[in-house]
Amino acid sequence: MEIDFSNSTKEEIDNFHKIVSNNVKNYRLEKGFSQEKLALDIGIKSIAFYSNCENNKYDKHFNLEHLYKISKSLNVPLEDLIK
Numbered sequence: 159m160e161i162d163f164s165n166s167t168k169e170e171i172d173n174f175h176k177i178v179s180n181n182v183k184n185y186r187l188e189k190g191f192s193q194e195k196l197a198l199d200i201g202i203k204s205i206a207f208y209s210n211c212e213n214n215k216y217d218k219h220f221n222l223e224h225l226y227k228i229s230k231s232l233n234v235p236l237e238d239l240i241k
Contacts, residue, residue, distance in 0.1 A: 174240075175219050179212050181239045182220065185232045186212075200227035 186196050197208035202224070210218035220228070229236040 172214075175214055178220060178225070178240055179214050181241065182225075182228055183212050185228075185234050185239070189232050191232065196228065196231060199231040200224060 186193070191199075193209055193212065194205050197203075197205050202208045207218060210216050211220045211224070225239050226236060229239055
């Protein structure tokens, strides 16, 4: 039997990823950026990868570096992306 040492459930983590992705998408749309423009601004050359992160597909998620660069590109506080 495997022991789970985590303090968070998979559902909690999935929900957190959805919140972050929705925040990124909402700010991106508010600023009038396409997925392609934002992806290229933050150094992601694969628009499909960016889209998968923003839409929570195939277990792809933004990492801390992505979020930092997104906050700079969209000119929004980093903490607003993870609220």
